[in-house]
Amino acid sequence: MGEAQGKIRRGYVRPLDLKHGRVDMTHGSGGRAMVQLISELFARHLGNDYLGQGNDGAVLPAPTFDGKPGRLVMSTDCHVVSPLFFPGGDIGCLSVHGTVNDVAVMGAKPLYLAAGFILEEGFALADLARIVESMAGAAKEAGVPVVTGDTKVVERGKGDGIFITTTGVGVLPDGLDLGGSLARPGDVILVSGSLGDHGVAIMSKRENLSFDAPIESDTAALNGLIDAMLATGAGLRCLRDPTRGGLAATLNEIATQSGVGMMLHEQAIPVKPVVAAACEFLGLDPLYVANEGKLIAICAGADVERLLAAMRAHPLGRGTVRIGEVIADDHHFVQMTTAFGGKRIVDWLAGDQLPRIC
Amino acid sequence: MKYIDEFRDGELARNLGASIAATVQPGRNYSFMEFCGGHTHAISRYGLSDLLPSTVRMVHGPGCPVCVLPIGRVDLAIRLALEQGVILCTYGDTLRVPASDGLSLMKAKARGGDIRMVYSTIDALQIARDNPDREVVFFAIGFETTTPPTAVAIQQADAEGLKNFSVLCCHVLTPAAISNILESPEVRQWGTVPLDGFIGPAHVSTVIGSRPYEFFAEEYRKPVVIAGFEPLDVMQAILMLVRQVNEGRAEVENEFARAVTRDGNLKAQDRVAEVFELRREFEWRGLSVVPYSALRIRQRYASFDAERRFNLDYRSVPDNKACECGAILRGVKRPQDCKIFGTVCTPENPIGSCMVSSEGACAAHYSYGRYKDMH
Numbered sequence: 131m132g133e134a135q136g137k138i139r140r141g142y143v144r145p146l147d148l149k150h151g152r153v154d155m156t157h158g159s160g161g162r163a164m165v166q167l168i169s170e171l172f173a174r175h176l177g178n179d180y181l182g183q184g185n186d187g188a189v190l191p192a193p194t195f196d197g198k199p200g201r202l203v204m205s206t207d208c209h210v211v212s213p214l215f216f217p218g219g220d221i222g223c224l225s226v227h228g229t230v231n232d233v234a235v236m237g238a239k240p241l242y243l244a245a246g247f248i249l250e251e252g253f254a255l256a257d258l259a260r261i262v263e264s265m266a267g268a269a270k271e272a273g274v275p276v277v278t279g280d281t282k283v284v285e286r287g288k289g290d291g292i293f294i295t296t297t298g299v300g301v302l303p304d305g306l307d308l309g310g311s312l313a314r315p316g317d318v319i320l321v322s323g324s325l326g327d328h329g330v331a332i333m334s335k336r337e338n339l340s341f342d343a344p345i346e347s348d349t350a351a352l353n354g355l356i357d358a359m360l361a362t363g364a365g366l367r368c369l370r371d372p373t374r375g376g377l378a379a380t381l382n383e384i385a386t387q388s389g390v391g392m393m394l395h396e397q398a399i400p401v402k403p404v405v406a407a408a409c410e411f412l413g414l415d416p417l418y419v420a421n422e423g424k425l426i427a428i429c430a431g432a433d434v435e436r437l438l439a440a441m442r443a444h445p446l447g448r449g450t451v452r453i454g455e456v457i458a459d460d461h462h463f464v465q466m467t468t469a470f471g472g473k474r475i476v477d478w479l480a481g482d483q484l485p486r487i488c
Numbered sequence: 489m490k491y492i493d494e495f496r497d498g499e500l501a502r503n504l505g506a507s508i509a510a511t512v513q514p515g516r517n518y519s520f521m522e523f524c525g526g527h528t529h530a531i532s533r534y535g536l537s538d539l540l541p542s543t544v545r546m547v548h549g550p551g552c553p554v555c556v557l558p559i560g561r562v563d564l565a566i567r568l569a570l571e572q573g574v575i576l577c578t579y580g581d582t583l584r585v586p587a588s589d590g591l592s593l594m595k596a597k598a599r600g601g602d603i604r605m606v607y608s609t610i611d612a613l614q615i616a617r618d619n620p621d622r623e624v625v626f627f628a629i630g631f632e633t634t635t636p637p638t639a640v641a642i643q644q645a646d647a648e649g650l651k652n653f654s655v656l657c658c659h660v661l662t663p664a665a666i667s668n669i670l671e672s673p674e675v676r677q678w679g680t681v682p683l684d685g686f687i688g689p690a691h692v693s694t695v696i697g698s699r700p701y702e703f704f705a706e707e708y709r710k711p712v713v714i715a716g717f718e719p720l721d722v723m724q725a726i727l728m729l730v731r732q733v734n735e736g737r738a739e740v741e742n743e744f745a746r747a748v749t750r751d752g753n754l755k756a757q758d759r760v761a762e763v764f765e766l767r768r769e770f771e772w773r774g775l776s777v778v779p780y781s782a783l784r785i786r787q788r789y790a791s792f793d794a795e796r797r798f799n800l801d802y803r804s805v806p807d808n809k810a811c812e813c814g815a816i817l818r819g820v821k822r823p824q825d826c827k828i829f830g831t832v833c834t835p836e837n838p839i840g841s842c843m844v845s846s847e848g849a850c851a852a853h854y855s856y857g858r859y860k861d862m863h
Contacts, residue, residue: 470534473859
């Protein structure tokens, strides 16, 4: 026994096998394996002083905006994307960008993120590491640390590899109010770049769709662009990132909330030729396809040039264009003048966008 | 986008609109049916009716494969998925078609049916190869455009010895549907549906050619222009129809000369003839039972016929009484004439099939044009 004991190293834990290892039920059971997963993977990549506190909750300083007390903005977003890795990004950076953007479009400065992971038994640790690294990179780039988190493991077949929920907190200065109910007739609608890139990148990768287009997701954190926009002092009414349901869903939401109509101009709406071609091929309408790094801004007509210039000066806003105006309309329709001089509704999406047969 | 943008040029479309306005004869009304849902969609999406003079009316026809699929056929597919436990592969649009008991394929999927959307028969074959222990059924719907790929899939499955693959064949024929409309009392006897000509679908004619329409032009004295699906194609076709009417001609003209020939794609026709034969009759939503209007799988390929393999017996199910899809598909009524249009029946909760696909007359009008009814 004495001989054997000599070989045992006190406190030794075999490191996680990040090459061939897989998530198993013990990683969520609250024992050593879970602590190891957290320390060797999550804390290693995402680590910061707040996360390092290691308590059930993170203790954070009271938020201020330019030294003055502000209001809190909080938003949460669940990410269930399939495939997990797609051209231009993965579920990790997406889960950071999505929530940072939801906080930032309120006009707030995003401060902290919380992340919840639901892992499926059997999920490759190598993939998990890749995802967490990508999250860490995105959080660093956006300047918003992940300060607390949680991990659960579900049995094989009960999840889709990994689901990530992120919650973001930000601070909004007093006096700044942006919202979907503030659009008024005469306002101008801007979009920060080409539409449909994310959705088409995802769809081109999805199984059952042997379609190969060199299209990358536009996933990006927009808080920097929004900072530049707010700095102009332009009369902003509402900012939104047109994710699920695309431009059409977002504008319909705003029109309903504000009790106004909108008139878009088809020829002004930016869609990359390759995305347009893919949509044509798949029977989809790019107006309804998701974006993850684009912004819709509704602003007072008088301030539009100032805002346009500031947006175009930012790397994520170079492609900003004016696509339409807010109009008075009791039916709250979003309409569009077609390239033909005709008019049509840009309606809510009914269910999922399904490809037409012929 | 090369080869597409050229056919979406707004300036040219307005010029064509002006030509049409200059060509129509004063005091004369023109009523043309665009047979195909693809044209209905193009007209609504690009707002083409705004470019036409008020005396030119477009009547939506029954050429939307999802819209003419009767409830009983969708029921068969749902039974296969829920009762027989097959993997049912289907084109996307078909998922939302309302069936019996408040179900649709989408709802059957939520109840545990293994129903998968595919983009082509190639995907369905692959699913069959990947799941050798499961029965895989392809729910084959559509007009002449989707029929050749189904024929090829069956022949390929046969060549590979793929034993777990079969097809629930619901392929229908364009000329039979047009005959049915032209023979309907509303058109032939009562004249309540004035029809001065047809726009024929170009993609169908890339397969069957323009020849099958010559009979209609001659027998019923109706001009036919075969047209592509881009907005300029449709505008050009309308101008050609107006000219034919003015000159008293009833000919088959081909606007889509860039791909359609008189004889069509003979190879595709051969494949279809090898695998399929005419059905004696087939129920269409809206047109009811139409003789010799659809295809079934030949005896030679019987083992790939899901109807035979699973002993399916077809039961006809009447449409919801308030639904006017039947009359709309025959051109007798317009979507906005239906009492439940936009109230009970919306794209979110379609009662009738015309509200399902964006090619359906009701969905197209609801999604793109309903502001015209309100202002």
